Amino acid sequence: MRLKPGEQPTRRLAHLWNEAACIGCAACVISCTATNNPEMLYRADEGRGGVASNIRRYEGVTAQGRPTLLLNQCAHCDEAPCMKTCPFGAVYRDENGLVRLDSRRCAGCRYCVTSCPYNARWVHPDTGLPMKCMGRGCLALVAAGQKPACVQACPANARDFGDLNDPESSVSRTLRTKRHRTLLPNSGAKPKYFIVEEV
Amino acid sequence: MAKLDHAALGRRAALGGLTAAGAAAVLLAEGWADAAQLFTTGIPDRDTLNRAGFDLRHTSCLSCSALCGLTALVRLNPRPGERPFVLFGNQDPNHPQRGMCGRGATAAQTWDSPLRLRKPLKRIGPRGSGRFEEISWEQAFDEIAERMRALIAAHGIRALCFTGHIVIDMDEGQWLPLGLGAPNVIAHHSTCNTPGTVARRWVLGAPYAGPPTVDPDFEHARFILFPGRTLHAPIGHQFLLAKAKAKGAKVAFLNPAHPEAAFANGEWIPCRPGTDAAFLLGVAHVLVRDRLYDETFLRRHTNLPFLLKPDGKPLTEADLEEGGEATTFMVFDAKGAALTDHKDRAAEPALAHESEVELKDGTRVRVETAWNRLLRHLADYTPERAAAISDTRPEVIERIARTLAELRGVVDDTWYSARNGNDADAVLAVLLVNGLLGNFDRPGGLCFRTVPGLPPAISRAPDGTVRTILGGELKLPPPGRRLDQEMFPETNATFEAVVKSVVDGDAAYAIRGLFLIDATLFARDPNTRRIQEMLAKLDLVVVTDILHQEVCDWADYVLPSDWIIERSSLHTMIWSLAPAVARGTAVTDPPPGAEVRPLSWISFQILRRLYPDRAAALGWQPEFEDVNTFKRAFLAAIEERQIAALAQRWRLDPAWLREELLRKGYHRFGPITYGTVPYERAPPTPSGKVELYAFHPVLRGLRETGFPRHVEPDAYTLPSRADEFVLVSGKSPAGSSAVAGLAFSSQFLADNAVWMNPEDARRLGIRDGETVELSGLDTGWQARTRIRVTARVHRGVLFAYSYVGGHRQKLLSRLEGFDRLARGVNSHWFATARIDRTTGAAANNASVRVRKLA
Incomplete structure (x- = not known):
């Protein structure tokens, strides 16, 4: 359900990825496709040159030479640039605090793709729609009280999902007790994709 | 070019409403959510779930050979074009081997992959051409049986070889070779676990030789060092390790390439390939030098107090007196200050002792304990020297040793470890360090698996008699010794023996016909040119598989078998230290148009054509021509009998056990047991102790010393120029397996470029993404690849994931979107197939020269 201007979401659902627990197996990446875009199981996201998944995998190296891994996705920002730049009001926030797309309003201009500081969106080759977390499959799962596919797929307990407004949710407890960060914290977007730095 | 069946949809169509593809996604998702809602309350009532049009079915993952636990949500009446199932890791946190990695996650792609074998194929072009025609099952069986009959008549049953990976070790892979009385069932082990299996057999005894029989207690570990192993399989162990890490456990990986698992707060210790033994001997040096070892454990439970003669062989009673036992070993009793035999329970064997003894022939020799010899042996492996050999740092060796001792850590004993041909010494060194720590069969230590006792469906007794669990009995003569064990007596399987027999004629007899059961020969065995030569020379090549692997192109017949998610399965949970079995329910039917069959049915169809009496003796009945009747009446009866046997053994109600297996997908019969081996039950080694000094190879004249040592790999020419490298292969958790390696997503998630260290790249002037030419120093094979x-990756080393690059089956060029599978290299193109004579182990690694292309 689309929130009206000034209305606050009842829940603030957020993803959490523990980089200190992630074994980089990509089960989440593939499960995301299988759950949300099964029609893309044998097709690449040519725009980004990879699997048509809402989760992207990056590798890097620290200044000390230590290899690092980053899994990135839509952060369902509290001040989402994609919402502000969409000329047609197609990008909106729902009652759970998730940033959603109303495909009926989307004209395919891709302003949202460009404005995302996290490069989280990809364009569906058939529909031209800008895709991102959460896809339809996971939205349905969440509506049924389940965790999204990436959380259920993870073999190392490196992913979680829950309500930041609920102090007893597992994500709230983790964020209270463990060192964590968000990406580009000064972007003004107020992202809700949290990277936990310790197990 | 064949087009995949995608809905061709435009943006305009989507604006007008849901697209067909989108609608399919929504239907699946909504249906899944409906069913998931039922699941939130706990284990769902299956009737309720079924009434809603869904089912929840547990199965096991065979995307690699680890058989981790999966759960599928199944739509009972899928609409046309709708995906009938969604797979996840089994969510039960108590599951001993739960989980799904990137390979398991490709199962949805594998099921109806364009590479899926759907009908029997007969070759119509030259071997290797990949040209086939589809034929009926009847024609395939008739023709294969006819050619086998001629081959057996001319050369005997020993001229047939059956090879495979995990499936050939399972019940379904056994029916045909056992029914035929074939001796040559030669699996993949030499390029996988042979070094570890041989080393464990020497140190711990035959029951603890296989990779799953001994493992770290991951859930309770405090510190684990992984030499060579990535722990990308079984992924179920990662879940246990995550529990340990949450309690503070640390992990370190000794590896030339950085494994993905090291991203998870793990320490990566880069090293030179083939030097694990040196590093570990450096660790052992520190443990001994700083007295960080468990002296009580060493004195009571290892053979380090045993006396050795100058030739390295143990001093036995037979050396000292006429009629003495050669299996009675001598120790020095510190309490009685005299020699005594090792079975003397009143004695206190001294760890340090050296003296002169008179042998029965009157000669006098100096003897010393194995411990004394170990001190001298380890003196050669100072941290500085070990670090120089392994290209690590002495302070890292010192720190790892102290961490192991202080945290009572454990060194993983490896699974697949055949990389450099000298890996048995590395596993001996692993066991030596664990022995010094005394951390055997204790929480967080190196523990011994308790098996649940699942009886096999079919088995062969030493006298050749084949029996089935349903009472079938077939009297056949003993099959005789396997060809590979004639050449390499210590091996558990060395397929190169088959290659030698065909290509070189260098064997007691030649293999003429080859059955490949889920065996991706080109991704599995070294020296591709030799493999091709062998396949070209054989009289008959038959492949059964689920996907069109490269080796299919070389087969006379390709038979499509069903996949684990399409059939019931009952198997030991092989990587669980606790006794447990897993039962899988068929998640789905085969994809539309796939005439796939169970391997056991395929086996019977061939056997009944060759030997109707044997097939009947093993339980075949005419009505089993109908494959569904075969499944219902035969395979289901086997499972029923196996469950009954398990129930009897563990004193459970069979009906309850069956329901439990259906409900949870597994049953654990008891907890991990600690404190048994070697404390209450002696290891079945020659001495009855943990033989940190391996007697068996010394007594057999296979080795001069029973201790591990560093020897440079001789399986490949060592690099000597600036542009020469060791090419190391390893596993990606997102794609490295025979099945997942052909998944669409593996093209993107399991990098098929060859990795090069920035230092080396700078030196050679090679930039990221550039294409170079690799030439094998030994094989001369040339290939171009992206860097x-x-x-x-460590300096001086190149790395390529195994299974994910260099696929060459002709079908790939006819499929849209799969072209990237052909990119990259297969390290076996460059590997030599030189076999370690002592163990029978092959090497996957090779050495190559890099040429920058203009």
């Missing part, structure tokens, strides 16, 4: 410049 990825990354700090994830």
Whole structure:
């Protein structure tokens, strides 16, 4: 359900990825496709040159030479640039605090793709729609009280999902007790994709 | 070019409403959510779930051979074009081997992959051409049986070889070779676990030789060092390790390439390939030098107090007196200050002792304990020297040793470890360090698996008699010794023996016909040119598989078998230290148009054509021509009998056990047991102790010393120029397996470039993404590949994931979107197939020269 201007979401659902627990197996990446875009199981996201998944995998190296891994996705920002730049009001926030797309309003201009500081969106080759977390499959799962596919797929307990407004949710407890960060914290977007730095 | 069946949809169509593809996604998702809602309350009532049009079915993952636990949500009446199932890791946190990695996650792609074998194929072009025609099952069986009959008549049953990976070790892979009385069932082990299996057999005894029989207690570990192993399989162990890490456990990986698992707060210790033994001997040096070892454990439970003669062989009673036992070993009793035999329970064997003894022939020799000899042996492996050999740092060796001792850590004993041909010494060194720590069969230590006792469906007794669990009995003569064990007596399987027999004629007899059961020969065995030569020379090549692997192109017949998610399965949970079995329910039917069959049915169809009496003796009945009747009446009866046997053994109600297996997908019959081996039950070694000094190879004249040592790999020419490298292969958790390696997503998630360290790249002037030419120093094989410049590989080393690059089956060029599977290299193109004579182990690694292309 689309929130009206000034209305606050009842829940603030957020993803959490523990980089200190992630074994980089990509089960989440593939499960995301299988759950949300099964029609893309044998097709690449040519725009980004990879699997048509809402989760992207990056590798890097620290200044000390230590290899690092980053899994990135839509952060369902509290001040989402994609919402502000969409000329047609197609990008909106729902009652759970998730940033959603109303495909009926989307004209395919891709302003949202460009404005995302996290490069989280990809364009569906058939529909031209800008895709991102959460896809339809996971939205349905969440509506049924389940965790999204990436959380259920993870073999190392490196992913979680829950309500930041609920102090007893597992994500709230983790964020209270463990060192964590968000990406580009000064972007003004107020992202809700949290990277936990310790197990 | 064949087009995949995608809905061709435009943006305009989507604006007008849901697209067909989108609608399919929504239907699946909504249906899944409906069913998931039922699941939130706990284990769902299956009737309720079924009434809603869904089912929840547990199965096991065979995307690699680890058989981790999966759960599928199944739509009972899928609409046309709708995906009938969604797979996840089994969510039960108590599951001993739960989980799904990137390979398991490709199962949805594998099921109806364009590479899926759907009908029997007969070759119509030259071997290797990949040209086939589809034929009926009847024609395939008739023709294969006819050719086998001629081959057996001319050369005997021993001229047939059956090879495979995990499936050939399972019940379904046994029916045909056992029914035929074939001796040559030669699996993949030499390029996988042979070094570890041989080393464990020497140190711990035959029951603890296989890779799953001994493992770290991951859930309770405090510190684990992984030499060579990535722990990308079984992924179920990662879940246990995550529990340990949450309690503070640390992990370190000794590896030339940075494994993905090291991203998870793990320490990566980059090293030179083939030097694990040196590093570990450096660790042992520190443990001994700083007295960080468990002296009580060493004195009571290892053979380090045993006396050795100058030739390295143990001093026995037979050396000292006429009629003495050669299996009675001598120790020095510190309490009685005299020699005594090792079975003397009143004695206190001294760890340090050296003296002169008179042998029965009157000669006098100096004897010393194995411990004394170990001190001298380890003196050669100072941290400085070990670090120089392994290209690590002495302070790292010192720190790892102290961490192991202080945290009572454990060194993983490896699974697949055949990389350099000298890996048995590395596993001996692993066991030596664990022995010094005394951390055997204790929480967080190196523990011994308790098996649940699942009886096999079919088995062969030493006298050749084949029996089935349903009472079938077939009297056949003993099959005789396997060809590979004639050449390499210590091996558990060395397929190169088959290659030698065909290509070189260098064997007691030649293999003429080859059955490949889920065996991706080109991704599995070294020296591709030799493999091709062998396949070209054989009289008959038959492949059964689920996907069109490269080796299919070389087969006379390709038979499509069903996949584990399409059939019931009952198997030991092989990687669980606690006794447990897993039962899988068929998640789905085969994809539309796939005439796939169970391997056991395929086996019977061939056997009944060759030997109707044997097939009947093993339980075949005419009505089993109908494959569904075969499944219902035969395979189901086997499972029923196996469950009954398990119930009897563990004193459970069979009906309850069956329901439990259906409900949870597994049953654990008891907890992990600690404190048994070697404390209450002696290891079945020659001495009845943990033989940190391996007697068996010394007594057999296979080795001069029973201790591990560092020897440079001789399986490949060592690099000597600036542009020469060791090419190391390893596993990606996102794609490295025979099945997942052919998944669409593996083209993107399991990098098929060759990795090069930035230092080397700078030196050679090679930039990231550039294409270079690799030439095998030993095989001369040349290939072009993209280079990825990354700090994830050690200097002087190139790295390529196994199974994910260099696929050459002709079908790939006819499929849209799968062309990237052909990119990259297969390290076996460059590997030599030189076999370690002592163990029978092959090497996957090779050495290559890099040429920058203009």
